[in-house]
Amino acid sequence: MAANIGFLAIVVATLSSVWLIVEGYGAMRNPEPGGFQRLRGPVLGIVGGALVAMGALELAILTDDFSIEYVANNSASTTPFLFKIASGWAALEGSILLWALVLAGFVYSVYRQAAKRSDADGLGLGALFVLGIVSLFFFGVMLTVSNPFRVCIDPAVVGCFEAANLPWSGALAAAEGRGPNPLLQNHILMAVHPPMLYLGYVGMVVPFAFAMSALLRGESGSTWLKRTRVWTLVAWGFLTVGIVLGGLWSYEVLGWGGYWAWDPVENASFIPWLTATAFLHSSVVQERRGMLQAWNFVLIIATFALTILGTFLTRSGVIVSVHSFTQSAIGPVLLWFLMLVLVASFGLFAARIHLVASSPRLDSMASREGVFLFNNLLLTVFAVMVTVGTLYPMFTEAVTGDQVGVGRPFFDRMAIPLSFGLLLAMGLGPITPYRAAKGSVVWQRIRMPLQVALAATALAVVLGYRNRFLLIGTLLAVFVMGTIVRNLWTSARKAAGGWEISIPRAALRVMRNDTGYWGGQISHFGIALLALGIAISANLSVEAEVVLVPGGTATVAGYDLTYVEAFSREEPHRFVVGAEIEISRNGRVLGTEEPRLNRYGTSQQSIATPSVDESLTGDLYLSLKSINPERITLGVWWFPFIWLIWVGGLMAGAAVLWSRLVRKPKPLKERVPVSQGADDGG
């Protein structure tokens, strides 16, 4: 039943996509006020189809409908409720459905925005036409190579061997489902991280659609950028939060004591983040100074193409990593779609290059836009580097059959200097005036932050730290935070004098007066915290592997770890063994930790659940490597100040809220004229 409804909903959404393309094209060619009425039907068809399909899949999972292959192979009757919900997108077909659902949401929001306008909005109509094409692709994929509603025709005792694509093929239900991939049912973050990432990933389709619409219609200028600013920012925020939560998940679940491995799937989410970040900055340059018009088209096309590449890498099984669960026919299809996107959009761009080619030139490198260019250069090189490093082994193997390895040492070596350069730009850019900056002005604005940063770094040296990456990282991160705080302080002091209000109130007003600028600064502050967290935790962490017998004690990083006893328990969906470890420091007992190993259903693989004792000074991280009655092997890590990474990363992403939600305050009567605090930089 659920299979029939779900499949039918996808058919409706697919046909609605075709309808949207046809109507959208006509409306774009002859835009007239109220032209959006014609698109109401197809838009509602796409949204309704996607919602019903997702609902049907979730319902099938919750009611243990094992006649559907996806349910039989990715859920089980014993799977806890929350993980059942998450199963709806944890495997290939469901994740494509989630992609399409998020896409439908964006189609609807573009439609809503455009329908409110009174003019004949050709740009918005064209964007909906482009969105129709993308949406046709994803719903079409679900009808063919990645159908979440395939019905089981050859059930196994557990799970399903063979399935048919059409739901009326005489389904046979399996007795029990296989349950989710063990790695994915170990932590609640797995329910949150993918939707976040997809909201970010898919959101990039909106600026892309508007950019394509502008090119199709031969419109130059920055209208498409300004119209899509909301979506770009919101998508970027979700992407940022999604990546950080992915790192947190890896840290909390995988038990290898890290959060980022330069795994191809991690890279797949990080590369579009880099180009999207470059785009956020270069679009400001276009809006303010009219420069970089062509470059912004290149960046947004690249970003959208990279999200498709990322989906391909993650979902085709072309790379073997913890995220690639399955081999599927969807791989080649996604690759063809990627080619189509690249050829069509860059072809269109090349055909219309005369519209965008001329733009004002750079007055001086020593200017806000000069630093923006430097930032774009670094982010682009960063993206190129990660892309090459990720794809190179696959290419080499595909072409010559030889295997080459490119991994963490390569990425680290390249990423560290690039990140230092980005931090430098982040410190200098926001306080450098546009056009041409006077050295004395810039110097006055960075002197104090520089002294504070020097003091912090010198303190680190005096305390005995000599690690060069730590020292440079600290210097730059503190410098960035210092420039932001100084900028706010001076603006607030000036404003407080003018309005005769207290400095904290003035600071808040300054930040609310220009939410775009200050949202960016909050984000920068978060990135600086994150950089500091990485520099400290990566360079000062302590790692040890200890073997303990019951009652035995080992000391790591000043903590005494005593193995008290082993325990085991049977849960409906898993079998858990673990060790009780008492932690004490200087003879004082701090608590007990229980690192565990879990075995899910029929899976032979044991999944570790590390225990993390978090504190303000750092995390004591215990991961059980092996256990038997006589002894345990325990991986022990001490990560100082690692929480800075999570807090900083989430702050960077959530800063978007400041830009979008905070309202401008009502103007106060000025006693003394005050210049816009935030804008005194240019």
Place this chain on the structure above:
Amino acid sequence: MAGDIRRTATWAITGVLAIVILVGFVQGDPEPEDRVARLGSAIKCPVCQGEAIIDSPSPTAEAMMDVLEEKVAAGETDGQIVDYFTARFGDGIYLDPPFAGRTLLVWLIPMAAVVGGFWMILSRRRVAVDEPAEAEPS
């Protein structure tokens, strides 16, 4: 006068801080490098899914770590150790691509992007910037 003294003092302190950092930086890390950790994270576990041997709990990776520890203790060079593992498990196992041969391009492409990017930025600069004096009103 007081302002002058304060300014001089500020600069003196800043200078001292810079020197302290410079000294610390030049001295470098006094602790000997952990070669096992570095090589362990540069060698891929052949039976795992994209994990380095230092990160993987699998028996194969553990055994390889034991071999690695022995070889480092025995004073073998990085080259010898890497050769030992690549001879047994293939070149793909070493995650630190050499700046030569088949992996040269991995290094060269990003570097070319840096050069190309700089060239593009510099070529966009207004030529007038290079001849400033004449434009200035007297």
